[in-house]
Amino acid sequence: MPHDRHHHDHDHGSELTETELRVRTLESLLVEKGYVDPAALDVLVETYEKNVGPRNGARVVAKAWTDPDYKAWLLKDASAAIASLGYTGRQGEDMIVLENTDNVHNMVVCTLCSCYPWPVLGLPPTWYKAAPYRARSVSQPRSVLAEFDVTLPESTEIRVWDSTAETRYMILPMRPDGTDGWSAEQLADIVTRDSMIGTGLVEKSA
Amino acid sequence: MPHDRHHHDHDHGSELTETELRVRTLESLLVEKGYVDPAALDVLVETYEKNVGPRNGARVVAKAWTDPDYKAWLLKDASAAIASLGYTGRQGEDMIVLENTDNVHNMVVCTLCSCYPWPVLGLPPTWYKAAPYRARSVSQPRSVLAEFDVTLPESTEIRVWDSTAETRYMILPMRPDGTDGWSAEQLADIVTRDSMIGTGLVEKSA
Amino acid sequence: MNGAHDLGGGHGHGPIAPDPNEPLFHAGWERKAFSLTLAMGFTGQWNIDQARFARESMAPGRYLETTYYEHWLHGLEVLLAERALVSEAEIQAAESIGETKPLPRILNAADVLPALQKGGSAKRDESTAGQPKFQPGAHVTARNINPPTHTRVPRYVRGRTGVIDRVHGVFVFPDTHSKTGDERPQWLYAVRFEGTELWGPDAEVGACVYVDLWDDYLDPA
Amino acid sequence: MNGAHDLGGGHGHGPIAPDPNEPLFHAGWERKAFSLTLAMGFTGQWNIDQARFARESMAPGRYLETTYYEHWLHGLEVLLAERALVSEAEIQAAESIGETKPLPRILNAADVLPALQKGGSAKRDESTAGQPKFQPGAHVTARNINPPTHTRVPRYVRGRTGVIDRVHGVFVFPDTHSKTGDERPQWLYAVRFEGTELWGPDAEVGACVYVDLWDDYLDPA
Numbered sequence: 140m141p142h143d144r145h146h147h148d149h150d151h152g153s154e155l156t157e158t159e160l161r162v163r164t165l166e167s168l169l170v171e172k173g174y175v176d177p178a179a180l181d182v183l184v185e186t187y188e189k190n191v192g193p194r195n196g197a198r199v200v201a202k203a204w205t206d207p208d209y210k211a212w213l214l215k216d217a218s219a220a221i222a223s224l225g226y227t228g229r230q231g232e233d234m235i236v237l238e239n240t241d242n243v244h245n246m247v248v249c250t251l252c253s254c255y256p257w258p259v260l261g262l263p264p265t266w267y268k269a270a271p272y273r274a275r276s277v278s279q280p281r282s283v284l285a286e287f288d289v290t291l292p293e294s295t296e297i298r299v300w301d302s303t304a305e306t307r308y309m310i311l312p313m314r315p316d317g318t319d320g321w322s323a324e325q326l327a328d329i330v331t332r333d334s335m336i337g338t339g340l341v342e343k344s345a
Numbered sequence: 346m347p348h349d350r351h352h353h354d355h356d357h358g359s360e361l362t363e364t365e366l367r368v369r370t371l372e373s374l375l376v377e378k379g380y381v382d383p384a385a386l387d388v389l390v391e392t393y394e395k396n397v398g399p400r401n402g403a404r405v406v407a408k409a410w411t412d413p414d415y416k417a418w419l420l421k422d423a424s425a426a427i428a429s430l431g432y433t434g435r436q437g438e439d440m441i442v443l444e445n446t447d448n449v450h451n452m453v454v455c456t457l458c459s460c461y462p463w464p465v466l467g468l469p470p471t472w473y474k475a476a477p478y479r480a481r482s483v484s485q486p487r488s489v490l491a492e493f494d495v496t497l498p499e500s501t502e503i504r505v506w507d508s509t510a511e512t513r514y515m516i517l518p519m520r521p522d523g524t525d526g527w528s529a530e531q532l533a534d535i536v537t538r539d540s541m542i543g544t545g546l547v548e549k550s551a
Numbered sequence: 552m553n554g555a556h557d558l559g560g561g562h563g564h565g566p567i568a569p570d571p572n573e574p575l576f577h578a579g580w581e582r583k584a585f586s587l588t589l590a591m592g593f594t595g596q597w598n599i600d601q602a603r604f605a606r607e608s609m610a611p612g613r614y615l616e617t618t619y620y621e622h623w624l625h626g627l628e629v630l631l632a633e634r635a636l637v638s639e640a641e642i643q644a645a646e647s648i649g650e651t652k653p654l655p656r657i658l659n660a661a662d663v664l665p666a667l668q669k670g671g672s673a674k675r676d677e678s679t680a681g682q683p684k685f686q687p688g689a690h691v692t693a694r695n696i697n698p699p700t701h702t703r704v705p706r707y708v709r710g711r712t713g714v715i716d717r718v719h720g721v722f723v724f725p726d727t728h729s730k731t732g733d734e735r736p737q738w739l740y741a742v743r744f745e746g747t748e749l750w751g752p753d754a755e756v757g758a759c760v761y762v763d764l765w766d767d768y769l770d771p772a
Numbered sequence: 773m774n775g776a777h778d779l780g781g782g783h784g785h786g787p788i789a790p791d792p793n794e795p796l797f798h799a800g801w802e803r804k805a806f807s808l809t810l811a812m813g814f815t816g817q818w819n820i821d822q823a824r825f826a827r828e829s830m831a832p833g834r835y836l837e838t839t840y841y842e843h844w845l846h847g848l849e850v851l852l853a854e855r856a857l858v859s860e861a862e863i864q865a866a867e868s869i870g871e872t873k874p875l876p877r878i879l880n881a882a883d884v885l886p887a888l889q890k891g892g893s894a895k896r897d898e899s900t901a902g903q904p905k906f907q908p909g910a911h912v913t914a915r916n917i918n919p920p921t922h923t924r925v926p927r928y929v930r931g932r933t934g935v936i937d938r939v940h941g942v943f944v945f946p947d948t949h950s951k952t953g954d955e956r957p958q959w960l961y962a963v964r965f966e967g968t969e970l971w972g973p974d975a976e977v978g979a980c981v982y983v984d985l986w987d988d989y990l991d992p993a
Contacts, residue, residue, distance in 0.1 A: 158842060162801040164866045165849070166808060168858050172872040174815060178881035180807040186888060187806075188796050228891035233940070235962075250780035250926055252824055253840060262806075265798075266790045268840040270611070274782035277928065278697065278967075281976045286788045297979040301780065303924045304960050304984035305820075305894035306940055333790075364621060368580040370645045371628070372587060374637050378651045380594060384660035386586040392667060393585075394575055434670035439719070441741075456559035456705055458603055459619060468585075471577075472569045474619040476832070480561035483707065484746075484918065487755045492567045503758040507559065509703045510739050510763035511599075511673035512719055539569075552783040555836070562773040562920050563832055611784055615776070615833025695972040699783050709972075710931050751916040751930075 192261035195226045196309055197330035199236075199259060201323040204314045213311070214238060221259060231258035231307050237300065238311045239337070244295050245310050246284070246337025248276040249302040256307035260335060267336065277301055287338045310337040317343050398467035401432045402515055403536035405442075405465060407529040410520045419517065420444060427465060437464035437513050443506065444517045445543070450501050451516050452490070452543025454482040455508040462513035466541060473542065483507055493544045516543040523549050552604070552699050555611035559707040560750065584620040588627050593658040593666055597630050599673075600729035604701035605629040673723040675736035680721040683738040683766070689715045690772035691742060693764060701729035704768045708760075712772040713744035716761060724765055737766040773825070773920050776832035780928040781971065805841040809848050814879040814887055818851050820894075821950035825922035826850040894944040896957035901942040904959040904987070910936045911993035912963060914985060922950035925989045929981075933993040934965035937982060945986055958987040 169175040199221055203210035213220040217234035221227070234256060237245040249255065250273045255263040266272050276283045280297045284290065291297065300308045312334035318326060333339030375381040405427055409416035419426040423440035427433070440462060443451040455461065456479045461469040472478050482489045486503045490496065497503065506514045518540035524532060539545030558564075576582045592602065606626035607614075614622065631637040634652075641648050658666060685691055695709040696702065703725045719739040727733040741761045746754030779785075797803045813823065827847035828835075835843065852858040855873075862869050879887060906912055916930040917923060924946045940960040948954040962982045967975030 158845065159799070159801045161849075161863060162804045162808075162845060164863050165845075165852075165858065166804055167866070168862055168868055169808060169812065171868050172858070174857065174875055174878065175808060175811045176878060176880045179811050179879045179884050180804070182881050182884040183807040183810050183888075184797075184803045186884065191888075228889040229887075230891070232891040232893035233895050233943075235940075250928075251777055251924060252827065262796055264790065264794055265840070266788050269788075270779055270782070270785040270836060271788045273779040274785045275788075277780045277981045278971050278974075279976055280979050283788060287790060293977045295978065297976075298964075298982060299979065300962075300982045301926065302984070303926065304940070304946075304986070305943060306960070306962075306984055338790075364624065365578070365580045367628075367642060368583045368587070368624060370642050371624075371631075371637065372583055373645070374641055374647055375587060375591065377647050378637070380636065380654055380657065381587060381590045382657060382659045385590050385658045385663050386583070388660050388663040389586040389589050389667075390576075390582045392663065434668040435666075436670070438670040438672035439674055439722075441719075456707075457556055457703060458606065468575055470569065470573055471619070472567050475567075476558055476561070476564040476615060477567045479558040480564045481567075483559045483760045484750050484753075485755055486758050489567060493569060499756045501757065503755075504743075504761060505758065506741075506761045507705065508763070509705065510719070510725075510765070511722060512739070512741075512763055544569075553781050554784045555832075560774050560918060561832065563775045563829060565831065608784060610786065610836075611776075611782065612833050612836025615831075616837055695970075697781060697971045697974040699974075706927070749916075750918045753918040753920075 187262050193332035196259035196335045197327040200330045201326035204326055205323045226258040228258050231256045233306050235306050236309050236311050239313050244291055245298045247300045247308040254302035256309050259309050310335050312341045315341050315343040393468050399538035402465035402541045403533040406536045407532035410532055411529045432464040434464055437462045439512050441512050442515050442517050445519050450497055451504045453506045453514040460508035462515050465515050516541050518547045521547050521549040554607045555614040556607045557706050559705045581620045584624045588623050590658045594654045595656050596634050600725040602626055604729045675721045677721050679736045683718050685715045687715050691769040692772045694768055702726050708762050711748050713742040716741040716743045739765050775828045776835040777828045778927050780926045802841045805845045809844050811879045815875045816877050817855050821946040825950045896942045898942050900957045904939050906936045908936050912990040913993045915989050923947050929983050932969050934963040937962040937964045960986050
């Protein structure tokens with residue numbers, strides 16, 4: 140409804156200003172009281188803006204595609220196999236990796252909040268955190284995938300993993316045809332974030 | 346949270362103005378197109394502001410308290426018994442009346458919208474239509490009743506009727522002690538709207 | 552549809568806050584939202600289940616942040632737009648731009664009282680529905696259906712087992728009535744669900760819920 | 773709690789609308805809401821399940837009308853107020869009025885990377901929980917509990933039957949952890965539910981959902 144949209148925009152404008160003010164006040168209070176080190180805030184933001192993102196997960200995927208032993212380890216004990224590449228810690232302490240095949244397509248959601256494997260994928264995108272994806276991925280996954288331009292045959296079973304606990308899920312997507320002999324580095328370049336959430340497929344031309 | 350409340354107030358103010366404008370525009374369009382007779386709008390509002398309200402239901406209750414045959418008829422075929430007093434029609438075509446006793450307390454809600462027996466109770470109050478009552482009356486009826494200052498012993502069974510169809514429910518409350526010999530008119534004066542929804546009891550001193 | 556309107560069992564909505572001095576309408580626009588909705592309803596361009604679906608279709612957050620008559624207004628605008636009676640463009644322009652559709656029935660002032668008093672029962676002749684599938688005392692389980700379209704089986708009873716309390720008669724079935732206008736009349740029952748069946752260990756003592764459910768919502772338990 | 777956060781199966785929320793060019797943060801205040809929440813989380817004044825409950829406790833309509841970092845901000849304010857670390861009055865006055873509580877642990881800039889890399893697993897030694905109640909292949913029914921407090925069993929699986937897919941190990945139990953801080957470690961399983969079991973005839977073809985559920989959420993089917 141245009142009515143709704145109008146209201147929503149209007150709402151948003153005024154709200155951000157108010158929110159912005161509150162956050163500033165909160166920050167200065169927390170710093171003044173000595174609860175928070177302002178320099179720590181900058182390091183926290185920089186870490187996720189610059190260092191921890193889906194490139195980490197892409198390296199895990201590329202290694203699994205090129206090293207059968209690593210892949211077997213990854214599917215058996217994801218936390219250890221991922222830690223061996225240096226990706227550990229907060230929101231990825233206990234990892235599970237699920238392999239997509241021609242017959243089974245896995246995808247990940249957190250219907251109750253927005254749990255996401257930070258060490259391998261960084262912080263989640265807005266759509267992953269918003270109501271439409273959280274509401275519909277468990278009940279209408281094929282229609283959700285269609286919104287990401289992914290259409291799978293009815294013979295492919297779709298498994299949706301709802302992250303209700305502290306286990307964090309990452310998908311090992313299918314390696315695209317025509318990439319034989321590519322280096323791990325080349326392969327990592329074509330692995331997308333969405334393919335590791337399960338809402339995308341890896342394309343050779345990506 | 347004061348944050349929420351502030352936002353909500355703020356929201357409301359601007360929203361009413363916008364809503365008011367839209368309603369005015371809609372009215373003039375509907376009248377201009379000849380879909381609506383402006384005089385009919387006034388009659389519709391007047392009917393429920395002046396003529397159709399809980400006084401109707403109170404007369405039904407008072408008659409049931411003073412006429413055992415009528416009460417038996419009311420509990421067996423509420424639509425006909427209520428129609429015999431002249432209360433019929435929209436949102437009360439198919440009535441059910443439930444009797445409250447020392448052992449069983451009935452109350453009415455419509456969790457899905459706000460169905461309500463208009464011919465006997467008029468239009469519903471805001472709380473009946475709002476989320477807190479609709480959400481909690483089916484799961485926490487005793488806690489809901491407490492907010493209306495009604496506390497019932499655990500031995501009293503509470504039956505909540507969720508109006509999910511076109512049947513409309515009215516409660517026949519318990520007649521208070523000390524009203525022997527009162528006329529139907531006197532009794533009707535103490536029957537409250539809430540007692541006929543089931544969120545109140547009838548008090549002699551009301 | 553599993554919308555924000557399906558409120559039963561929800562937490563966090565705050566206190567009920569009854570106001571003993573509340574007026575019937577809180578503002579002039581509420582009177583208009585009410586009377587315009589009723590007047591347009593009498594034109595027969597939609598049925599009550601279509602009207603309910605239009606209200607439910609409001610975005611969930613917006614539904615919860617607005618009031619009853621704002622839901623009505625939203626529903627009225629949706630229905631008018633869907634039937635090409637009043638477009639959003641006309642509301643924006645505050646001017647009748649498009650063609651005006653002739654309506655077969657208009658509610659005139661003189662007809663209001665008779666029309667209200669007559670109402671429009673959703674009860675149908677029992678011969679239209681054959682024998683009722685269930686009798687009082689029968690154990691039934693509410694079907695776990697989740698259509699994106701209108702339905703009147705609340706989420707909190709789906710898959711739960713109760714007992715038929717009474718047979719109401721044969722009534723118009725809301726799901727098809729809303730979707731296509733097809734009345735598909737069928738038996739309607741009041742079904743009693745124990746609180747513990749609905750809410751488990753968190754149920755209050757000695758509380759139960761009666762829900763009106765049609766044949767197509769029920770299976771033998 | 774049955775709050776607006778429990779979104780699984782809901783309709784009417786609109787399209788997903790992924791934005792391929794989206795920045796990690798959309799405004800300066802989002803960076804602050806994120807980093808303040810993490811920094812205060814490291815002080816150990818609350819645990820993650822208490823933080824989730826604080827976010828869920830937002831009024832349902834408001835929760836749905838606001839964004840992720842607004843939920844975080846709300847949660848942070850609730851937690852700070854509950855623990856008398858920052859009061860609403862101080863935020864209103866934009867001034868530290870009350871006493872400042874000494875905190876045993878503060879996150880310094882130098883500690884950020886080691887702290888993030890270490891994380892804080894919710895996994896506990898298996899000896900703390902005895903034998904798992906279920907093995908892969910076992911049929912289980914999710915309990916229909918409806919506590920007004922924090923829980924991680926979504927409404928859409930309550931009362932539904934699935935199959936144990938794998939045993940994850942022993943993990944902190946969120947319900948008690950949120951309520952009192954009691955970890956009550958117990959076995960956690962991935963449980964597979966067929967789409968038809970969750971959504972009935974409205975399920976999509978060949979789709980199922982895996983949900984992580986603890987011993988205290990499950991009964992043998």
